[in-house]
Each structure stands twice: as structure tokens, then as C-alpha cells.
Amino acid sequence: MIDGVRLKVCGLTTLVDAEYADRAGADCLGFILYPKSPRYVSLRQFCDMAPRLPEGRKRVAVMVEPEASALADVLAAGFDRVQIHFRLEVGAEQVAAWSTQVGRERLWFAPKLPPEVDVPGWILSAADTILMDTFHRGGFGGSGQVGDWSKFQRHQAAHPQHTWVLAGGLNPANIGEAICSAGARFVDANSGIETAPGIKDHAKLRAFILAIHRAREAALKAT
Numbered sequence: 001m002i003d004g005v006r007l008k009v010c011g012l013t014t015l016v017d018a019e020y021a022d023r024a025g026a027d028c029l030g031f032i033l034y035p036k037s038p039r040y041v042s043l044r045q046f047c048d049m050a051p052r053l054p055e056g057r058k059r060v061a062v063m064v065e066p067e068a069s070a071l072a073d074v075l076a077a078g079f080d081r082v083q084i085h086f087r088l089e090v091g092a093e094q095v096a097a098w099s100t101q102v103g104r105e106r107l108w109f110a111p112k113l114p115p116e117v118d119v120p121g122w123i124l125s126a127a128d129t130i131l132m133d134t135f136h137r138g139g140f141g142g143s144g145q146v147g148d149w150s151k152f153q154r155h156q157a158a159h160p161q162h163t164w165v166l167a168g169g170l171n172p173a174n175i176g177e178a179i180c181s182a183g184a185r186f187v188d189a190n191s192g193i194e195t196a197p198g199i200k201d202h203a204k205l206r207a208f209i210l211a212i213h214r215a216r217e218a219a220l221k222a223t
Helices: 015-024 043-052 068-076 088-102 149-158 175-182 202-222
Strands: 006-009 028-032 058-064 081-087 107-112 129-132 163-166 186-189 194-196
Touching (some): 006 202, 015 028, 015 043, 088 107
Parallel strands (some): 006 186, 163 186
């Protein structure tokens, strides 16, 4: 945790970057198990890395509309949390099935929400943590585009019993404003701290964390 703000570094593909994220203070390490992602790692690759990953950090499997068998394999591999991206069209029955299989306390839902659509109640009732990423019609996250911070703030204020994670285009230049504008207390960094997809830029990560420090200091001085 960085001055009261939790951090997930996502799209990790190497032990070097995972270890650096740990030293920098990340609370969660994210691994994308979605073959269409440029940051994809296979479950076998993760299992090869797992014994050498830093201890004490939550390991998050990022999946897209997984089948029950794939989800069972991920849970068996020792992930602490599962982040599921999905279209609203999959429906409440499928969402409830994922919740039953994983457990709502270990589940992060990342619904694909058009700008005019709020998080439905049938999603809120199935998971304790909701990640809000930038909507883009052609994919599931990873666009590098900034999302709707006011929408995030409104949801977080309306549903304080949930944990809300802000994602989408966050980088050293805008994370301070994002924290102040969105009121985010949990953020997800990915493309904004990279030199190339899946390769983290350690200098950018340091700058990202420094910007969080500065934003939190400014907020405290303002109170």
C-alpha cells in the first residue's frame, strides 16, 4: 500500500518485473491468461514462475469469460484472486456460477460496460471487488485509454461495501489527477508503465508511485 492507496501491477510476464513490482510496493501481481492479449502468459508459464514469485503479494489471474474447467485449473494453480472480464450479455446465471466456483471474496469482476451503463445489481451481488476499466468495443481492457473517473467515483460512493479498482490508461502523468478526481483507493497499472506490451519500465513504475505519494500529500494538506 502506498499512502493508503493499494496498487496492482498487471500484465506481468517476467520474474524480473514481478520482483521489481514487489520491491516498489505493489499489493497485487496480475497475470493475463487470455491468449488474445499481447501480455498473455500461459498457465504453464505461470506455474514455472510461481515458486520464485515474491511472497506476501496477491497473485491475480486475469481471464475473459472462462469455462468452468479453465477456471478450476487456475484455482488449482494457487492464484489468490481471479479477475474476470465479460460482456453483459453472458447474463446473471453465468455470473452467479463464476461466483459460486471462485467465491465472491476472491473474485474481481470487470464487466464490459458501455459509457451509459452502470454496474447492474446482479453483478454487485456476486463479487466483493469490481474493477472498472475503459470501455472499448473491440476488446477487454488493455487499450491504454483513460476511463470515466466521475463514473468510478459515483459507483464507489454509492456502494462503499465493495472494493473498487480503477483501471484504464493510468500512467505517471495522470495517476495523481485520477486519485484526486476519482477518489480511487485501489488502482491498476499496466500499459502506462511499460516500454512494450508485457515489459515493465521500472523508471515509469517509480515515477508512478512517486506521483501517488505527491497526490496523497496534497490531499492531506488540503484537509
